[in-house]
Amino acid sequence: MxxxxxxxxxxxxxxxxxxxxxxxxxxxxWLQAVQSGPLDRLAASQQREAITIPAHRGTIYDxxxxxxxxxxxxxxxxxxxxxxxxxxxxxxxxxxxxxxDPAAVLEQLSDRSKGFVxxxxxADAVKAESLRRQEIVxxxxxxxxxxxxxxxxxxxxxxxxxxxxNRGLAGxxxxxxxxLGGSDGKKTIVRDPFGHRLDTVDAEDAADxxxxxxxxxxxxxxxxxxxxxxxxxxxxxxxxxxxxxDPKTGGILAMGVEPGFDANDFPKASRDVQRNRAxxxxxxxxxxxxxxxxxxxxxxxxxxxxxxxTLPYEIRVSDRVIHDAVPRGxxxxxxxxxxxxxxxxxxxxxxxxxxxxxxxxxxDRFGFGHETGIEYPGETPGIVVPPEQWSGSxxxxxxxxxxxxxxPLQMARVYGAIANGGVAIQPHLxxxxxxxxxxxxxxxxxxxxxxxxxxxxxxxxxxxDGSGVEAQVPGxxxxxxxxxxxxxxxxxxxxxxTAYVGSFVGxxxxxxxxxVVLVTVDEPRGTIWGGTVAAPAFRDIMRFALQYLQVxxxxxxxxxxxxx
Amino acid sequence: xxxxxRELLNLFVVGLLTACGFASVYLASQDIPEFSTTSxxxxxxxxxxxxxxxxxxxxxxxxxxxxxxxxxxxxxxTGLTMIYRIEPGQAFRQxxxxxxxxxxxxxxxxxxxxxxxxxxxxxxxxxxxxxxLALPALPIIGHTVxxxxxxxxxxxxxxxxxxxxxxxxxxxxxxxxxxxRELLSMGFGRVGIPSPKHFGPLLxxxxxxxxxxxxxxxxGGGLLLFSIFLAMLYIATGRWPYIAxxxxxxxxxxxxxxxxxxxxxxxxxxxxxxxxDPYDAGFQLVQSIYAIAGGGLFGQGLGRGVLLSxxxxxxxxxxxxxxxxxxxxxxxxxxxxxxxxxLYLVFAYRGFRIAMLADDGFSKLLAAGLTAxxxxxxxxxxxxxxxxxxxxxxxxxxxxxxxSSVIANFLLVGLLLIVSDHVNRSADR
Numbered sequence: 001m002x003x004x005x006x007x008x009x010x011x012x013x014x015x016x017x018x019x020x021x022x023x024x025x026x027x028x029x030w031l032q033a034v035q036s037g038p039l040d041r042l043a044a045s046q047q048r049e050a051i052t053i054p055a056h057r058g059t060i061y062d063x064x065x066x067x068x069x070x071x072x073x074x075x076x077x078x079x080x081x082x083x084x085x086x087x088x089x090x091x092x093x094x095x096x097x098x099x100x101d102p103a104a105v106l107e108q109l110s111d112r113s114k115g116f117v118x119x120x121x122x123a124d125a126v127k128a129e130s131l132r133r134q135e136i137v138x139x140x141x142x143x144x145x146x147x148x149x150x151x152x153x154x155x156x157x158x159x160x161x162x163x164x165x166n167r168g169l170a171g172x173x174x175x176x177x178x179x180l181g182g183s184d185g186k187k188t189i190v191r192d193p194f195g196h197r198l199d200t201v202d203a204e205d206a207a208d209x210x211x212x213x214x215x216x217x218x219x220x221x222x223x224x225x226x227x228x229x230x231x232x233x234x235x236x237x238x239x240x241x242x243x244x245x246d247p248k249t250g251g252i253l254a255m256g257v258e259p260g261f262d263a264n265d266f267p268k269a270s271r272d273v274q275r276n277r278a279x280x281x282x283x284x285x286x287x288x289x290x291x292x293x294x295x296x297x298x299x300x301x302x303x304x305x306x307x308x309x310t311l312p313y314e315i316r317v318s319d320r321v322i323h324d325a326v327p328r329g330x331x332x333x334x335x336x337x338x339x340x341x342x343x344x345x346x347x348x349x350x351x352x353x354x355x356x357x358x359x360x361x362x363x364d365r366f367g368f369g370h371e372t373g374i375e376y377p378g379e380t381p382g383i384v385v386p387p388e389q390w391s392g393s394x395x396x397x398x399x400x401x402x403x404x405x406x407x408p409l410q411m412a413r414v415y416g417a418i419a420n421g422g423v424a425i426q427p428h429l430x431x432x433x434x435x436x437x438x439x440x441x442x443x444x445x446x447x448x449x450x451x452x453x454x455x456x457x458x459x460x461x462x463x464x465d466g467s468g469v470e471a472q473v474p475g476x477x478x479x480x481x482x483x484x485x486x487x488x489x490x491x492x493x494x495x496x497x498t499a500y501v502g503s504f505v506g507x508x509x510x511x512x513x514x515x516v517v518l519v520t521v522d523e524p525r526g527t528i529w530g531g532t533v534a535a536p537a538f539r540d541i542m543r544f545a546l547q548y549l550q551v552x553x554x555x556x557x558x559x560x561x562x563x564x
Numbered sequence: 565x566x567x568x569x570r571e572l573l574n575l576f577v578v579g580l581l582t583a584c585g586f587a588s589v590y591l592a593s594q595d596i597p598e599f600s601t602t603s604x605x606x607x608x609x610x611x612x613x614x615x616x617x618x619x620x621x622x623x624x625x626x627x628x629x630x631x632x633x634x635x636x637x638x639x640x641x642t643g644l645t646m647i648y649r650i651e652p653g654q655a656f657r658q659x660x661x662x663x664x665x666x667x668x669x670x671x672x673x674x675x676x677x678x679x680x681x682x683x684x685x686x687x688x689x690x691x692x693x694x695x696x697l698a699l700p701a702l703p704i705i706g707h708t709v710x711x712x713x714x715x716x717x718x719x720x721x722x723x724x725x726x727x728x729x730x731x732x733x734x735x736x737x738x739x740x741x742x743x744x745r746e747l748l749s750m751g752f753g754r755v756g757i758p759s760p761k762h763f764g765p766l767l768x769x770x771x772x773x774x775x776x777x778x779x780x781x782x783x784g785g786g787l788l789l790f791s792i793f794l795a796m797l798y799i800a801t802g803r804w805p806y807i808a809x810x811x812x813x814x815x816x817x818x819x820x821x822x823x824x825x826x827x828x829x830x831x832x833x834x835x836x837x838x839x840x841d842p843y844d845a846g847f848q849l850v851q852s853i854y855a856i857a858g859g860g861l862f863g864q865g866l867g868r869g870v871l872l873s874x875x876x877x878x879x880x881x882x883x884x885x886x887x888x889x890x891x892x893x894x895x896x897x898x899x900x901x902x903x904x905x906x907l908y909l910v911f912a913y914r915g916f917r918i919a920m921l922a923d924d925g926f927s928k929l930l931a932a933g934l935t936a937x938x939x940x941x942x943x944x945x946x947x948x949x950x951x952x953x954x955x956x957x958x959x960x961x962x963x964x965x966x967x968s969s970v971i972a973n974f975l976l977v978g979l980l981l982i983v984s985d986h987v988n989r990s991a992d993r
Contacts, residue, residue, distance in 0.1 A: 003923060003928075005802060006799060006800075006802075006925075006928055007919075007920045009798060009799045009802055010799060010916050010919050010920050010928075010932055011916075011920070013795060013798070013799065013916060013932065013936065014912065014913065014916045017909065017912050017936075017939050017943070018909065020943050020947075021905050021906075021908065021909045021939075021943065023947075023952065024905055024943065024946050024947055024950065024952060025902055025905055027947075027950045027951070027952045028856065028893065028898055028901050028902065028905070028950055029898055031853060031856045031857045031950060031951075032856060032857060032859055032860055032861060032893065032897065032898040032901070033860070033861060033898060035857055036857045036858070036859075036860045036861075039853060039854055039857035039858070040854075040857060040858055042854065083839065085839070137839045138839075
């Protein structure tokens, strides 16, 4: 065997090994010198991982157990752009599977300076699952909840909505966010050699939010919204608002605002239509406020319902002359007739006898100028001018519901107190919070049972043969009051000549009231009178509510009254 | 300076490095660094062990190569230090294996004296090699670790017979190829295409390698055996066609097995893209690459790398066996990793130098085969953990935790030194 030839072969082998180990060293140098930084960042990102365990957000039910707001399973897709080898292909796959715009995704994935970007927040669970099955490197998934409102526009102004981070942004979702949202858990995990959890450090369990049961009845609410929509269209009004209250419990059965919006699609709704005007907006109540003045004079014993006054058509108060709505000669009216005929002159005459201090006390006693304390966020207390700031003519305005700003809810509460034998109950939307004992709503006697009965009788007169005949509901005795007031003119000051709020508020059955309904119509066209624009809506809502709640009629339906 | 004094000096350097290594791991493992002589006593014991090996060589093989033993010593020390850093309990067991390895090393040198006495035993060695390879396939004693059936259990000890088989195979091939060299070298044409009937031995070894692969799922072992064979066949015959046909056969066989066995298919898929499934299938390789990259140029420092989680589990499974190179580079950086690679390269140079100086065919082939074995094995595993070639689970010679591997490699160095002494004696004459 030729040693020289063999040695040449060995030398070649030496060269081969030198080359092979050289390549190994080049590879090591590539990893350790060139790629060291990026790979280090990758390594750091996978060895410790912070995870948020989202708390389940409480479900909101109506009083019948129907879901108004629920948390649906959704999956958030995120990406680590530093791990994505081919952003274009991944963006296409994401776009195809989730139905999102691949161009937007590509832009995100191409930013290699970031280690975390959202690809899709709260994507459809089924679609995201199919994306997960494609096992694309660099994409991550975690479960989240997506808030959904099964009834859409129904009760949207009450319930409000939660945003993409599952935090309440409006309505009860905002007002009761802490209760509903619970608190998210946190976990920092370290992956073990097999990619499973090894150590969990700083674990903090999620505390799920609580379920809420509202006093709202979805059927009633739906009907209220339907009636309000028809009313608003009929009178070409800016808005229509209604409150339906259970006077015995203070629970709000329905609270509607038209125009409304779909809570599932809240970003498209203007802030204007999202307001729950019954709580956040004020109006001048006009004649519906007269019961406050009447309550005061009756309760102080200054007059009785049958006392009579001789009243001219006009009355001069300081520098102003106030007259009744309908021209007439000088008449003698009983206190009851003053209310049922809604005589401004009569009410002011009574108020002058009472004095500003006493009247202000009663206004305060009925809760005006104070928030009702309802759970809804952004409630306004209204505007009540304190007696020391009254001008000479104020005593000619306030007693008849002018120069005072109230919320529909405050007004509904006053009629609720009258309906409930003089005891006002804290109006509320939440009947029960899961896991918490029921706390009875605050009760406050505002007027005596005697006066409440006297007022109820007078208010029945309004509906039977006064300004509120449109509010009659066949088979039931209805008590109520119309109201019409010019809106303050924001441009010229003083009062508008064209913009009015027509309203009607009342309750039924008059002898054992079960439902209080208040309707306001904002800026109706054609006519302005509450008895014309709001009373029919009141009637429609009240009739439906009484039937729906299976309230026995006061009188058997007669052929005559059923014929309408 | 005589070769032995040179060796002694080298071994003292190795002992010093070992002491530094153990001390720094010991210090890093403590919250409040406090010096202890315990770590130094480990190094002292280690040095004593290799001094004993040195004395055996000085007595029996005075003219043997002075670098091979110190290189084996430094690699062993590096391995022990790393294993001590990862899992101190295993370092003790590994130490016992090293003692066993050195004992076998001494026994072979003292008892065998002359490697040529193996020549008549070449067929016995060949049969023994195949028997050892087949052992893990037997029921009861054979068992599977991490998908590869490579182990047998004898009493309380797990052995990997394949590690010894490779040395025996080299002995067999050295004798067989020397005998049949002329026949196998005959060929036609300028490149000398061998006659088809001479492909017999090639096909036989290929068949054995494929069987090993198929039976044990051990891609690394099969590749190692077959590469040793091809390297020795080339040295013996100088015929390229053997190499070409051999490589094609191996590739074809692997391809078929690729489709037959998921284990092998997975290994290839992971190599092509470890990030396809970074937390499951690709986990080992991804973690290995992270660990290597994390080392940077000069490493995190011995004992200070990110290798273990808070609960003491290694981030990379099989860290102290298959992935010990990743651990070394994480803590010693590119510099430390390159040093280890260069040690193998220097070992290869010294080994092939013995082959070139040898004047008989058996010695040449034996030295070249033994050297190639060690170098190929180092390349396969280092290339694997760096993602250069598909990752296969074989040990890094002298460094990885594992008794069979350490003992077999000391046997290999012992044989190589015997050849070296013999070669240098003949050169002196």
